[in-house]
Amino acid sequence: MTAPLFALLVNAVAVLLLVGAFANSGKLLGPRSRREGDADMPYETGLPPLSPANERMTVLYWRFAVLFVVFDVDLAFLLPWALGRPALDAVMVWAVTGFVALLSFMLAYFWRKGILECR
Amino acid sequence: MNALFPSAALAAGVLGSLGLGFLPRRAPALLRVLAVLSLGSALLLLGRVGEGAALPPLIASDALALAWQSVILLAALPMALWLDSDDARAALFLGSTLGMLLLASASNLLMLFVGLEFMSLPAYLLVVRSRGDEGRRLEAATKYFFAGGVGGALFLLGMALWYAQTRSLGPSALLVTGGAQAGLALMGACALFKIGAVPLHFWLPDAYEASDPEVAGFFSTAMKAAAVLLLMRLCRYAPGAAFAAWLPAVGALTALVGAVMALRQERLARLLAYSSVSHAGLLILGVGAWAARGLPPEGVSALLFYLAAYAFMSNGAFAFLRASGARTRADLAGYARRSPALAAAFAALLFSLAGIPPTGGFFAKLLVLWQSVQSGLLVPAGVAALAALVSLGFYLGLVRALYLEEPAGEGPRPGPGAGLTAALAAGAVLLGLAPWALAGGGL
Numbered sequence: 001m002t003a004p005l006f007a008l009l010v011n012a013v014a015v016l017l018l019v020g021a022f023a024n025s026g027k028l029l030g031p032r033s034r035r036e037g038d039a040d041m042p043y044e045t046g047l048p049p050l051s052p053a054n055e056r057m058t059v060l061y062w063r064f065a066v067l068f069v070v071f072d073v074d075l076a077f078l079l080p081w082a083l084g085r086p087a088l089d090a091v092m093v094w095a096v097t098g099f100v101a102l103l104s105f106m107l108a109y110f111w112r113k114g115i116l117e118c119r
Numbered sequence: 120m121n122a123l124f125p126s127a128a129l130a131a132g133v134l135g136s137l138g139l140g141f142l143p144r145r146a147p148a149l150l151r152v153l154a155v156l157s158l159g160s161a162l163l164l165l166g167r168v169g170e171g172a173a174l175p176p177l178i179a180s181d182a183l184a185l186a187w188q189s190v191i192l193l194a195a196l197p198m199a200l201w202l203d204s205d206d207a208r209a210a211l212f213l214g215s216t217l218g219m220l221l222l223a224s225a226s227n228l229l230m231l232f233v234g235l236e237f238m239s240l241p242a243y244l245l246v247v248r249s250r251g252d253e254g255r256r257l258e259a260a261t262k263y264f265f266a267g268g269v270g271g272a273l274f275l276l277g278m279a280l281w282y283a284q285t286r287s288l289g290p291s292a293l294l295v296t297g298g299a300q301a302g303l304a305l306m307g308a309c310a311l312f313k314i315g316a317v318p319l320h321f322w323l324p325d326a327y328e329a330s331d332p333e334v335a336g337f338f339s340t341a342m343k344a345a346a347v348l349l350l351m352r353l354c355r356y357a358p359g360a361a362f363a364a365w366l367p368a369v370g371a372l373t374a375l376v377g378a379v380m381a382l383r384q385e386r387l388a389r390l391l392a393y394s395s396v397s398h399a400g401l402l403i404l405g406v407g408a409w410a411a412r413g414l415p416p417e418g419v420s421a422l423l424f425y426l427a428a429y430a431f432m433s434n435g436a437f438a439f440l441r442a443s444g445a446r447t448r449a450d451l452a453g454y455a456r457r458s459p460a461l462a463a464a465f466a467a468l469l470f471s472l473a474g475i476p477p478t479g480g481f482f483a484k485l486l487v488l489w490q491s492v493q494s495g496l497l498v499p500a501g502v503a504a505l506a507a508l509v510s511l512g513f514y515l516g517l518v519r520a521l522y523l524e525e526p527a528g529e530g531p532r533p534g535p536g537a538g539l540t541a542a543l544a545a546g547a548v549l550l551g552l553a554p555w556a557l558a559g560g561g562l
Contacts, residue, residue, distance in 0.1 A: 102134075106137075108141075
């Protein structure tokens with residue numbers, strides 16, 4: 001077995017041991033608690049919880065939120081463009097113009113499709 | 120820049136179909152015309168690209184890329200004729216095809232990955248935007264998405280290993296070892312994922328069954344062609360890629376498992392999905408045989424012919440599902456009496472899928488098996504031949520249901536597309552009568 005592969009093996013074993021230790025040490029070392037009655041109840045400012053936590057709920061603006069993330073990431077591309085090009089040549093200007101035009105087109109498309117409305 | 124013109128035609132198609140979404144009224148016919156124009160002009164522009172056109176270091180249109188791009192565009196054409204008034208779905212379809220073109224001409228791992236994801240992401244959404252039962256659609260798309268995500272992660276991990284060893288994302292002219300070989304193997308596993316090789320095929324029947332038949336046809340032909348090319352490119356990425364030695368075994372196993380699983384299916388879409396797994400096995404075996412002979416540039420004609428023939432057969436079989444409305448085997452009982460012409464077309468397609476002469480499917484299987492034997496891969500070729508024999512069981516069983524069983528009940532409600540089914544069946548048979556038209560020197 002070559003040296004880097006051996007190192008990888010040692011690393012993998014160490015990771016498994018460490019993670020295993022972290023995950024289980026609480027159970028092994030911690031005080032035994034009697035879990036009965038309200039001990040398992042989720043803590044919610046001292047009041048009894050109104051409903052289970054994993055209930056489905058409507059998020060009216062989820063499309064809006066997804067679109068926001070998408071456009072946010074797309075606009076983040078403009079930052080390296082602006083920083084990396086102190087002297088803007090024509091190609092770069094047109095490239096970014098096309099990119100922004102594409103984003104605007106998509107924004108108009110979503111607008112037309114009624115996705116920007118909170119429903 | 121020449122190399123990007125066909126992709127630009129498809130990109131224009133994507134934007135155009137979204138633009139049609141601005142119209143006050145739904146326009147399915149316009150969408151269809153736009154998609155066909157976009158694919159057709161991409162095909163025409165492909166003829167003018169010329170071998171060697173490149174955009175270094177990302178894109179290089181070699182002979183392999185040009186041949187595969189034309190197969191991909193032809194295989195995508197039937198789906199364009201099926202588009203309905205959903206403009207986003209048309210854009211997703213054209214976008215996925217655009218990703219395949221980029222994947223086919225990529226000369227750099229980064230571009231391969233971009234092409235791969237460009238092809239796959241719209242595919243998940245195409246499953247979601249099908250017409251069937253919503254719960255089933257979402258379940259299949261979720262499975263497909265997570266399976267595809269794992270595939271993409273494998274590719275990225277392999278890419279990282281490759282870069283760590285060779286300090287480049289381009290192909291290597293030198294022998295590589297250790298990490299780079301492991302990287303190639305991981306990326307190969309991603310390609311096998313996309314092709315649907317056993318044991319990475321579990322997402323495939325669900326995805327094919329839950330999506331519309333025409334979408335399943337598109338997945339099983341165009342996407343499979345792109346994934347096969349990805350596998351071939353990885354085999355060629357460095358001299359002596361070690362994972363290529365495993366391909367014949369994987370291919371033979373895939374062919375056999377696909378055929379055996381298809382025997383037990385009652386629902387037709389699922390049956391065709393397993394049949395497509397079985398065909399994928401033969402394609403992988405073909406890639407393995409090509410690699411075993413030292414990757415000769417002229418030795419790809421068998422694979423190309425297989426993919427072209429399969430584009431007709433699989434698109435045609437799925438088109439029949441749409442045209443006849445049949446969902447289960449029972450729906451097919453006595454179908455020849457209800458609609459003799461359509462039943463005859465489906466029977467021809469089944470004969471071709473089973474590989475009975477004189478059809479395109481026969482020569483496709485013959486060429487791949489012949490090349491495997493020539494490469495000394497006797498055992499995998501034998502197993503694949505056994506799989507072809509097993510697959511006769513369900514293909515001929517369907518033909519028997521069409522012609523010999525008594526029709527019961529109302530029968531399925533027919534849909535559009537009988538003409539397209541007949542045309543694709545005719546194509547599959549014609550390829551068998553004149554295989555040299557495509558295979559060229561490969562025979």
